[in-house]
Amino acid sequence: MYTLRRWWDRHALRVGLISLALSTAWLIRQTQGAAIFETYQVLTRPFQSGPTRAERLENAQLQELQQRLLELESQNQRLRELLGDVSNRSGQEVIAPVIGRSSDHWWQQIILGRGSQQGVTKDAIVTGTGGLVGRVIQVTSNTSRVLLISDPSSQIGVTISRSRSMGYLRGQAQNRAVMEFFDKVPDVRPGDVVSTSSFSQLFPAGLPVGRVESVDLRKSPAPEAVIELSAPISYLEWVIVAPNPRSADELSIPDAGAGDAE
Amino acid sequence: MISLMQWNAQHRQILNYAVTIASVLACLFVLPTRLPGMELLGVGPNWLLIWVVAWSVKRTPLQGTIAGLSLGLIQDGLTALQPTHALSLAVVGFLTARIQKQRYIQEDFISVALIVFGMAVLAETIIALQFSVPRLGFAASTPHRTLAEIWFYHQRIALSSAILSSLWAPAVYYPLNRWWERMNAAEQAQA
Numbered sequence: 236m237y238t239l240r241r242w243w244d245r246h247a248l249r250v251g252l253i254s255l256a257l258s259t260a261w262l263i264r265q266t267q268g269a270a271i272f273e274t275y276q277v278l279t280r281p282f283q284s285g286p287t288r289a290e291r292l293e294n295a296q297l298q299e300l301q302q303r304l305l306e307l308e309s310q311n312q313r314l315r316e317l318l319g320d321v322s323n324r325s326g327q328e329v330i331a332p333v334i335g336r337s338s339d340h341w342w343q344q345i346i347l348g349r350g351s352q353q354g355v356t357k358d359a360i361v362t363g364t365g366g367l368v369g370r371v372i373q374v375t376s377n378t379s380r381v382l383l384i385s386d387p388s389s390q391i392g393v394t395i396s397r398s399r400s401m402g403y404l405r406g407q408a409q410n411r412a413v414m415e416f417f418d419k420v421p422d423v424r425p426g427d428v429v430s431t432s433s434f435s436q437l438f439p440a441g442l443p444v445g446r447v448e449s450v451d452l453r454k455s456p457a458p459e460a461v462i463e464l465s466a467p468i469s470y471l472e473w474v475i476v477a478p479n480p481r482s483a484d485e486l487s488i489p490d491a492g493a494g495d496a497e
Numbered sequence: 498m499i500s501l502m503q504w505n506a507q508h509r510q511i512l513n514y515a516v517t518i519a520s521v522l523a524c525l526f527v528l529p530t531r532l533p534g535m536e537l538l539g540v541g542p543n544w545l546l547i548w549v550v551a552w553s554v555k556r557t558p559l560q561g562t563i564a565g566l567s568l569g570l571i572q573d574g575l576t577a578l579q580p581t582h583a584l585s586l587a588v589v590g591f592l593t594a595r596i597q598k599q600r601y602i603q604e605d606f607i608s609v610a611l612i613v614f615g616m617a618v619l620a621e622t623i624i625a626l627q628f629s630v631p632r633l634g635f636a637a638s639t640p641h642r643t644l645a646e647i648w649f650y651h652q653r654i655a656l657s658s659a660i661l662s663s664l665w666a667p668a669v670y671y672p673l674n675r676w677w678e679r680m681n682a683a684e685q686a687q688a
Contacts, residue, residue: 253563260567264574271575275526335529338575339582340540340654341624346529387642408650409539469539 269375276334276348276378283332283348297364329353329476334378343386343408345369345471350377355476358437363474365466366443367391367431371476379476384444385412385468392434393444398422401432402457404444410464412445415457423450429462439480506687513680520673524548525571535665537657542665545572546620549586550613551670553593555677565590580627585620592616605674606667613666617659625651 243250263271331349338344349355351374359371361381369383382389385406393404393414400421402414414429427447433440445464452458524544535541545568553561569583576582593612628647642650 256563256567257570260570264570264578266574268571268574271522271525271571274522275529278526279530336531336541338528338572339543340621340658341580341628341650342576344576387646407646 267373267380272346272375272378272380275346279334279348283334327354327478329355330473331355331379331476332473333471342388343383343406343468344372345381345383345474347371347379347381347474347476348377349476350375350379352376354478355379356478358479359476360438360442360479361474361476362442363466363468363471366445366464367438368466368468368471368474370437370479381474383468385410385464391438391444392432392436393429394432394434395421395423395447396428396430398427401434402460403434404429404462410466410468411448412462412464414447414460414462416459417457419458420452421458423447423460425449437479506684509680509683513676516676520669521548521568524669525575528572528575535661537661538653540654540657540661542661543617543620543658544662544665544669545569545582545586546589546617547613547662547666547669548673549590550593550609550616550666551673553590554596554609554612554670555674556594558591558594561590561592561594562587563590580624582620582624584627585623588623589616589620592619606671609670610663610666614659614663617662618655621651621655621658625655 329349331347331353333345334348335346336344345368347355347361355371355374357371357374359379361368361371367384369381369386369389371379372382373380383406384391384404385408387406387408389406391404392401394401398421400416400418400423402416402421404412404414406412416423425447429444429447431438431440431442431444443465445462448461448463450458450460524547527544528541531541549561549565549568552564565586565588566583569581569586572582572586593616596612625647628642629644
């Protein structure tokens with residue numbers, strides 16, 4: 236008893252410090268580093284630059300195109316309503332700056348400078364100029380973390396827009412992905428446009444994803460195509476976050492971890 | 498420095514803790530940034546690994562392991578819970594402390610850079626092993642990556658992360674080491 240007491244007297248501080256360090260680390264792990272991302276967002280705020288002049292010109296051009304698109308979309312919507320197809324699209328989009336990339340090399344993630352206070356929700360769809368970028372997997376009050384579609388763990392049901400050949404997409408880091416087809420002999424050519432299919436459980440159908448770069452029909456067990464993602468995943472600066480129309484209904488994803496596929 | 502000597506031992510200790518924790522936070526905040534010159538094939542330096550090596554070089558294996566474990570748990574929180582970084586960083590802390598560099602090599606910079614290089618390769622290998630073990634049939638929970646993909650990716654990551662981390666290692670090691678040496682000196686002067 237006495238020796239134990241002496242040991243404790245001598246080592247109490249050290250034991251205390253060790254348990255403090257481990258419990259703090261555990262706490263950060265359990266809260267998914269929310270405090271760290273929040274502080275990071277505040278620290279990087281001065282560096283979140285506004286657009287330059289060239290970008291502004293480009294933006295103006297883009298805006299013109301967008302407005303035309305909007306016009307066409309609303310016409311389309313009206314025609315669809317005439318046909319009885321009611322789309323449940325809500326117009327709550329948030330434009331968010333990309334303030335950081337993944338904190339380690341195995342995951343393809345980005346960190347956005349907008350969070351639940353600005354209306355970002357978990358499972359929201361993230362798109363950039365060019366097409367689909369990813370899906371929000373964690374939200375704090377002012378930041379959110381996005382699992383990119385270039386991550387191998389994010390698997391998406393996709394289709395070839397021209398021939399409607401179905402398959403699923405698996406990320407391959409950077410801006411490449413591999414599409415595995417369900418058919419044995421899919422109708423696909425290099426240059427075909429790939430978009431999300433109605434089989435996708437996590438994403439709404441019809442979002443542009445990329446372009447077929449090369450096709451390997453002899454690959455077993457299923458034919459494969461290499462897809463070049465159309466969004467510039469490596470240079471993203473701003474993205475658009477839109478609420479997920481699918482998450483409202485039956486969707487239930489087991490865990491927050493980046494490892495959930497469909 | 499003289500002012501540090503005159504400080505009360507307790508205050509000095511608190512300052513020491515504050516500087517140590519601040520350095521960890523600094524490493525955590527650089528982790529998600531990719532500044533120009535800090536990126537190779539989309540991979541940045543592994544700042545937490547550099548910190549663990551800097552901490553463990555002149556400490557006991559137990560201290561190294563616990564530092565690695567704590568920082569690994571934090572990094573898990575920042576990315577994904579599985580596979581865990583705590584294992585790889587704890588092994589790195591333990592091994593770095595076991596090397597007992599100061600007994601064999603007096604010179605500092607290059608040897609630390611070399612240790613960081615080796616440890617970065619080791620850490621990425623441990624994570625790659627964690628990715629591939631489920632493949633071998635222990636748990637079929639991660640059907641995402643094929644073995645070939647994992648190890649191809651591992652080659653790329655391990656090499657660029659090791660090169661970048663070892664180049665940036667002195668930036669973390671030098672100031673921290675100077676600080677801890679001064680604290681030790683002050684403590685011994687007082688004792």
